[in-house]
Amino acid sequence: MEPINVLTSTAVPLPLPNIDTDQIIPKQFLKRIERTGYGDFLFYDWRYNLDSPAKEPNPDFVLNKPEYKGSQILIAEKNFGCGSSREHAAWAINQYGFRAVIAPTFADIFFSNAGKNGIILVRLSEDDVKTLLDRSTKNSKHEITINLEAQTVTDNEGFSAHFDIDPFRKYCLINGLDDIGLTLRHVADLDKFEAKHDKEFWSAPKGAM
């Protein structure tokens, strides 16, 4: 996981609530066994004109507007990432080039998946999100800075807000830490727990073990 601390970028506005992971990456791309190459499929059904054989980009969809190319921040409304647990959604967002998503709330599973992929999720109040959405919609050069260490979001038009983040998640993002390695620091506790727990046969999945 790539460490990240301060991110300054223009932002792509997607002013919709409840954007589910089926929209972020449709099911047909879940058949792949690779972990990379999902960026081109992000928001596939919205992004391409699927009625034409050539499947050319839909010029009305915000990701296809040249002025928003290269933005690393996505802004959306509440309950972003709801629905299916597919981590492909986080991979697609990351591999397209986004490093952060700003929204009032995120769905739980998407929230953990994003963290595992070094994506910063910033929760701001509905009003603050609306301000940023409006500014990015009006002005594609609207630039936002997310400072993870300071837990602040600022922009080049005078906006400034503080956001909350779990300290452990912040630490992992800033240091780009692999979770499995972190857990394995506690392997002595785990061995001890497991030796006792294995005797509690009532919770053994395959009968008494």
Add this chain to the structure above:
Amino acid sequence: MAAPKTLFEKVWEQHVVAEPAGEPPILYIDLQLVHEVTSPQAFEGLRLAGRKLRRPDRHIATVDHNVPTTSAQDRLVIADQIAAAQVNALRKNCAEFGVEFFDVQDRSQGIVHMIGPELGATKPGMTIVCGDSHTSTHGAFGALAFGIGTSEVEHVMATQTLSQPKPKTFRITVDGELPFGVTAKDIILAIIGEIGTDGATGYAVEYAGSAIRALSMEGRMTICNMSIEAGARAGMIAPDETTFAYLKGRRFSPQGTAWDEAVAQWKTLPTDEGATFDRELHIDATELAPGVTWGTSPGMYANIDGTVPTLNDAKTEADKKSFARAYEYMDLKPGTPMSDIKVDAVFVGSCTNGRIEDLRAAADIVKGQHIATTVRAMVVPGSQAVKRQAEEEGLDTIFKSAGFEWREPGCSMCLGMNPDILSPGERCASTSNRNFEGRQGRGGRTHLVSPEMAAAAAIAGHFTDVRKWKQ
């Protein structure tokens, strides 16, 4: 005396391995269920890091999402090369890492959330995870069960634990007798309609009350299954005699004296008198009616005798916008009576409603009737076990003579990863759990209903009030 505890707290505390300062607790996972779609990258991760599966005996794998449901032969040789590669990857990975695998033709194959309970692998008091959001289903047994992403699947494979922040607790009490024609599906649709699709985000939900106690295990699984559609990762129901009766004698259930000891242990799990929850909600079961979702989010729900809501019914500005978008996508006008909505397709199946009881209920409606000429309809049993049982009871004959297709087990049209999809503009009465845009095929329009309501819609050609139908 120890402080009173909730079911969730008891199960949680019995699985905390360590609570490192400044980090989320490390939670032991008793069972991980594995399927073809969310596991290949996790196995690959292990391989790249030179790691083993810590406890292969605490893993069970099957194929469900991708497999064709048309015929046994189509499943052995999958025509879609990418899907076939994914199924083969799972076969290979299970052999390499030592995971018990129920392949397409196995007697125990089925949707991953069907086979855990059927095998007796899902039991009260366990922690269960799977790379699939509907893992909440297993909570019906008093297990703490939740969906995870692929990185976490790999984490569990490597460590049999998860680093997991503790959720808050939310009790939803449903009291009273369910009216005639109203099912578990209608209870959970009504709950989601009430609290919204993010209403339970951050909570582990416990369903309680006399209406829940009165449900069979099948009904309880339907309810816990859709907890995720209210934003909750986990839904739980306290184990009781109904739970024990379901589990007794199953392949992975304890036997003999071990069974008695297990039951004694499970009886300590229900929430203690006086335990408190972070949030509570009460629902009066006697006021519920059969429901139909009208929009593109499971919270967009109306009673069958109601109408498509108007913009004035939207609670917030954001909801107004979603409503407007949903009218257009679903091609519906506000104020349209739900029973005027015509359907082109009917799907009975999925991990929400693909169990034997669901098939019996649907068969009961269609018996001796025929589906409308404008409708195509299919029944996809959730597992091999359900399919066998249904065939023994002659349900397949009832469905086939009514014009339904009778399929092989799998996820099928619940998400349309296999060839079972809707065409653009087609409208489907579906017993599954998600009505998102394009969920059942691009441009397809999904209405979520109970098996009874789906069956009645197939015959009538439009949604119809199953309460009047049966009388």
